[in-house]
Amino acid sequence: MKARTRFAPSPTGYMHIGNLRTALYEYLIAKSSGGSFILRIEDTDQKRYVEGATEIIYNTLKTVGMNWDEGPDIGGEYGPYIQSERLPLYQEYAHKLVELGGAHYCFCSKDEADEQKDEEMNIKFKDPCKNIPLEEAKARIANGEPFVIRQNINKKGKATFHDVVYGDIEIDYDELDEGVLLKSDGFPTYNFANVVDDHLMNITHVVRGNEYISSTPKYNLIYEAFGWTPPIYVHVAQVMKDAQHKLSKRNGDASFQDLVEKGYLPMAILNYIALLGWNPGTEQEIFSLEELEKIFDANRINKSPAIFDITKLRWMNGCYIRALPFEEFHKLAEKEYAKFITRAINAEELSKVLQPRVETLKDIEEVAGFIETLPTFSEELYINKKMKTDVEIAKKSLALALPALEKLENWSNESLFECLKAVATENGLKNGQVLYPVRIALTGLETTPGGASEIAAVLGKEETLRRIKQAI
Numbered sequence: 001m002k003a004r005t006r007f008a009p010s011p012t013g014y015m016h017i018g019n020l021r022t023a024l025y026e027y028l029i030a031k032s033s034g035g036s037f038i039l040r041i042e043d044t045d046q047k048r049y050v051e052g053a054t055e056i057i058y059n060t061l062k063t064v065g066m067n068w069d070e071g072p073d074i075g076g077e078y079g080p081y082i083q084s085e086r087l088p089l090y091q092e093y094a095h096k097l098v099e100l101g102g103a104h105y106c107f108c109s110k111d112e113a114d115e116q117k118d119e120e121m122n123i124k125f126k127d128p129c130k131n132i133p134l135e136e137a138k139a140r141i142a143n144g145e146p147f148v149i150r151q152n153i154n155k156k157g158k159a160t161f162h163d164v165v166y167g168d169i170e171i172d173y174d175e176l177d178e179g180v181l182l183k184s185d186g187f188p189t190y191n192f193a194n195v196v197d198d199h200l201m202n203i204t205h206v207v208r209g210n211e212y213i214s215s216t217p218k219y220n221l222i223y224e225a226f227g228w229t230p231p232i233y234v235h236v237a238q239v240m241k242d243a244q245h246k247l248s249k250r251n252g253d254a255s256f257q258d259l260v261e262k263g264y265l266p267m268a269i270l271n272y273i274a275l276l277g278w279n280p281g282t283e284q285e286i287f288s289l290e291e292l293e294k295i296f297d298a299n300r301i302n303k304s305p306a307i308f309d310i311t312k313l314r315w316m317n318g319c320y321i322r323a324l325p326f327e328e329f330h331k332l333a334e335k336e337y338a339k340f341i342t343r344a345i346n347a348e349e350l351s352k353v354l355q356p357r358v359e360t361l362k363d364i365e366e367v368a369g370f371i372e373t374l375p376t377f378s379e380e381l382y383i384n385k386k387m388k389t390d391v392e393i394a395k396k397s398l399a400l401a402l403p404a405l406e407k408l409e410n411w412s413n414e415s416l417f418e419c420l421k422a423v424a425t426e427n428g429l430k431n432g433q434v435l436y437p438v439r440i441a442l443t444g445l446e447t448t449p450g451g452a453s454e455i456a457a458v459l460g461k462e463e464t465l466r467r468i469k470q471a472i
């Protein structure tokens with residue numbers, strides 16, 4: 001069966017990692033069956049509307065290569081794909097549902113805040129308006145009385161349904177409340193708009209957070225009243241920061257943009273979240289989106305909450321950085337250099353040194369900060385047992401290296417390395433006794449990305465000589 005799935009985000013202004021994972025699973029369910037992935041914008045909650053937020057959704061999906069087959073910007077057979085443009089549809093279907101006995105007109109002054117309170121206190125609101133004869137209700141509406149449309153929960157006993165991840169689920173009808181489907185302003189609630197849209201758009205699989213499991217029988221009652229077939233349900237566990245806490249916006253680590261901002265590559269993030277709650281059944285961990293499209297199987301989604309492991313993401317990001325074509329890494333790295341390096345350097349040489357050594361793009365400033373500003377350091381740094389150097393040997397080596405470097409014309413890593421090696425040989429020193437002090441003099445750091453000759457190549461002749469003179 002060719003699946004039709006939809007990603008239906010609200011334009012909130014940021015892409016939560018959990019939402020992006022939902023989108024990815026929806027995308028993969030569609031693509032692994034040769035089906036279609038649909039983008040639908042759920043903007044009926046006007047209070048939550050954020051300017052420019054739809055663009056963030058578009059850009060995020062495009063950046064990671066999750067292209068949609070139908071959507072607000074490209075259209076499709078089942079449009080419009082923005083809920084606020086579908087209001088007449090919801091109204092039509094809500095009134096139809098009343099006629100079919102799945103809902104009723106309600107004139108209570110109960111507002112949304114009350115509903116929220118009921119939900120929190122676990123009170124199931126049973127609406128007295130259910131007993132108003134339909135003709136009377138219609139007369140009151142014709143008279144201009146404000147109304148909402150509420151769902152009828154008439155069934156008793158247990159509702160059952162199947163979920164791909166959680167198996168067969170039973171929920172007592174008594175636990176379902178007769179919630180609002182269409183508000184007095186003519187806007188649908190999430191619960192209603194989703195069902196109508198999923199049916200009208202021929203959606204076959206619905207992926208969503210497991211917090212919706214308990215509401216699913218309500219959706220099924222709506223499908224049943226209309227005589228529609230419900231979709232296949234795929235409820236997924238929450239993404240957690242740790243065993244107790246959800247990944248939240250407040251911690252600044254919950255959104256795709258936050259992670260990109262922190263130097264993670266979009267495709268590494270996508271690869272990581274694919275495995276956050278799903279396992280391929282093999283040891284393989286690095287997957288391109290194309291590979292995932294081929295092998296994804298929703299039956300392998302885990303029931304237990306997924307814990308977002310930043311250490312694992314760092315590792316994975318390092319793999320992606322190392323796998324980048326050099327030119328691509330260099331382009332990304334140059335943007336980072338521009339943030340903290342003002343002097344003229346051999347940027348390509350620096351990128352060569354850094355690509356195998358950093359795990360995120362943000363690491364660059366941390367490990368290469370010495371290029372802009374030489375840190376003040378203690379001479380004790382010259383003392384190194386393994387390199388057989390101490391302060392005295394170091395000062396002597398630097399004094400010997402200086403004239404050799406002053407004479408050197410081809411300022412490349414290779415010829416710098418040969419030059420410094422020659423200084424050692426000609427003076428009866430070990431290579432390390434020259435290379436190590438030069439590296440310390442140029443960086444002021446015990447550990448650095450790259451050796452003496454690589455760093456000298458990055459710094460350029462003038463700055464290298466200046467730092468060595470300063471050290472002598």
Ligand SMILES: [Zn+2]
Nearest residue numbers: 106107108129
């Ligand atoms: Zn009522």
